[in-house]
Amino acid sequence: MELLKLKNINTYYNAVHALKNVSLHLGRGEIVTLIGANGAGKTTLLNTLSAVTPARTGEILYDQQRIEGCEPERIVELGISQVPEGRQVFKPLTVEDNLELGAYLRFRRRESRKVIRADLEEMYLLFPRLRERRKQLAGTLSGGEQQMLAIGRALMAKPKVLLLDEPSMGLAPLVVQEIFGVIAALCRDKGTSILLVEQNAKAALKLADRGYVLETGKVILSGVASELLDNPEVQRAYLGKEKKEIWEN
Amino acid sequence: MNLSDQLLQYILSGLSTGAIYALIGLGFAIIYNSTGIINFAQGEFVMFGGMLGVYFFHKQGLALPIAFLLAVVVTALCGVLFERFAIRPLRRPTPMNMVIITIGGSIFLRGVAMIAWGKDTHVLPTFSGDEPISFAGATLLPQHLWIFAITILLIIGTKLFFSHTISGKAMSACAVNRRAAGLVGIDVRRMIMFSFILSSAIGAMAGIIIAPLTMTSYDVGVMLGLKGFCAAIIGGMSSGLPTVIGGLLLGVLESLGAGFSSGYKDAVAFVILLLILFFRPQGLFSRGSSERV
Numbered sequence: 001m002e003l004l005k006l007k008n009i010n011t012y013y014n015a016v017h018a019l020k021n022v023s024l025h026l027g028r029g030e031i032v033t034l035i036g037a038n039g040a041g042k043t044t045l046l047n048t049l050s051a052v053t054p055a056r057t058g059e060i061l062y063d064q065q066r067i068e069g070c071e072p073e074r075i076v077e078l079g080i081s082q083v084p085e086g087r088q089v090f091k092p093l094t095v096e097d098n099l100e101l102g103a104y105l106r107f108r109r110r111e112s113r114k115v116i117r118a119d120l121e122e123m124y125l126l127f128p129r130l131r132e133r134r135k136q137l138a139g140t141l142s143g144g145e146q147q148m149l150a151i152g153r154a155l156m157a158k159p160k161v162l163l164l165d166e167p168s169m170g171l172a173p174l175v176v177q178e179i180f181g182v183i184a185a186l187c188r189d190k191g192t193s194i195l196l197v198e199q200n201a202k203a204a205l206k207l208a209d210r211g212y213v214l215e216t217g218k219v220i221l222s223g224v225a226s227e228l229l230d231n232p233e234v235q236r237a238y239l240g241k242e243k244k245e246i247w248e249n
Numbered sequence: 250m251n252l253s254d255q256l257l258q259y260i261l262s263g264l265s266t267g268a269i270y271a272l273i274g275l276g277f278a279i280i281y282n283s284t285g286i287i288n289f290a291q292g293e294f295v296m297f298g299g300m301l302g303v304y305f306f307h308k309q310g311l312a313l314p315i316a317f318l319l320a321v322v323v324t325a326l327c328g329v330l331f332e333r334f335a336i337r338p339l340r341r342p343t344p345m346n347m348v349i350i351t352i353g354g355s356i357f358l359r360g361v362a363m364i365a366w367g368k369d370t371h372v373l374p375t376f377s378g379d380e381p382i383s384f385a386g387a388t389l390l391p392q393h394l395w396i397f398a399i400t401i402l403l404i405i406g407t408k409l410f411f412s413h414t415i416s417g418k419a420m421s422a423c424a425v426n427r428r429a430a431g432l433v434g435i436d437v438r439r440m441i442m443f444s445f446i447l448s449s450a451i452g453a454m455a456g457i458i459i460a461p462l463t464m465t466s467y468d469v470g471v472m473l474g475l476k477g478f479c480a481a482i483i484g485g486m487s488s489g490l491p492t493v494i495g496g497l498l499l500g501v502l503e504s505l506g507a508g509f510s511s512g513y514k515d516a517v518a519f520v521i522l523l524l525i526l527f528f529r530p531q532g533l534f535s536r537g538s539s540e541r542v
Contacts, residue, residue: 090430
């Protein structure tokens with residue numbers, strides 16, 4: 001069952017044609033990864049979904065509804081939250097304030113504070129280190145902790161779709177493992193659908209159900225993650241497995 | 250009056266004008282922190298507060314508290330219109346655009362006030378009588394106490410708003426990282442509008458509470474605005490305690506300067522402003538904060 005579907009999306013970033021006829025879909029409870037080199041359009045795709053850089057043409061269907069003309073707030077309200085590249089936590093605010101701001105629209109809708117409070121506790125269960133540091137300013141956290149905070153903040157909006165932009169960037173392998181573990185658990189336990197943008201193609205494909213390969217704004221390959229992992233083209237370009245004999249032939 | 254009594258007198262009256270500067274400075278800081286704009290029309294909101302207070306009290310014959318309230322509400326409305334028609338239309342403003350627009354806006358608002366109310370100086374009655382109160386050899390007017398009380402309440406109110414309400418936190422979030430604020434669903438434009446409402450209302454209150462002591466006219470906004478700006482610069486544009494201390498410090502120094510020779514009263518503020526901008530542009534009290542990127 002498709003939750004999110006993009007049809008022939010074209011997005012321009014200033015004068016640059018950043019996404020060219022991109023079509024893809026995300027099923028309920030599915031983890032889909034989007035891999036590709038720098039500048040392939042991965043971040044633009046997420047920002048098009050979040051209505052930060054709207055598409056010029058094409059359709060975005062969410063739960064069978066057209067959403068491509070919506071304002072960014074509306075997208076969050078509908079249940080699509082983005083964890084932006086480089087975490088982008090509110091550094092001079094405390095960890096707890098950051099998490100509360102994730103639920104900003106729920107406060108505005110006058111949802112019960114008790115329920116929001118309970119969700120906050122749940123975030124602390126998910127990321128115990130954030131509980132220890134709840135009164136600390138977000139800017140004083142380590143990179144991994146900031147990433148956890150950014151994910152926690154997005155989850156506080158209770159999204160059905162989580163868009164993750166390079167969560168592994170600049171983090172130690174052990175921390176990456178921890179964060180990918182949380183992503184897998186979210187999908188398994190909560191049924192959250194996840195669109196994961198990664199440069200770390202190997203880790204992403206191991207985690208994901210399916211994957212798309214983006215190159216200069218176009219989807220050039222798509223398929224089941226395990227098959228993409230074995231695809232020679234993917235191995236050469238994104239997994240760094242250049243076979244020596246290819247060069248000698 | 251011996252020297253120490255005189256000194257105390259200067260300090261006390263300096264603190265009360267300083268409190269006004271602090272409020273005006275807060276207005277600057279609130280808008281700066283949510284938009285990155287230095288709103289040079291802030292002084293005009295202060296003038297509007299005082300002049301509208303005079304208008305509602307003298308011309309409309311309303312009771313002083315009601316005139317006070319109406320003046321604040323109408324000034325806040327002006328703040329909204331100013332944001333909507335002068336600030337928002339600019340898509341990608343450069344700092345220079347903004348300086349020119351806000352200075353232009355301030356000239357416009359001053360012109361409107363001059364046409365509406367003339368060039369005369371007006372006065373509001375003090376809030377509760379003119380009976381001086383002696384305090385350790387110095388004398389205070391009840392209006393001074395009103396100024397202190399209202400300033401303290403407003404400062405505490407602003408502080409609570411920013412640290413304890415979700416709207417306040419959302420405003421800070423916009424100031425820090427507009428993109429991320431948009432991604433959690435905060436309507437950034439609404440927050441900017443809100444910061445204009447807040448700072449024009451605070452400015453208006455400052456304008457009304459000072460009017461009984463210093464009188465008001467269509468052009469008081471220029472000087473008050475610059476003094477408030479100076480307070481905010483001393484405080485490193487923080488919308489909290491540093492700006493308040495900046496205002497009080499400026500008020501006291503100015504008052505002591507005037508004690509030497511009243512001709513130098515206004516010069517004090519500008520000398521401080523220049524010194525701070527030359528030597529400590531980050532403000533007097535900010536330490537280099539450490540954070541990981």
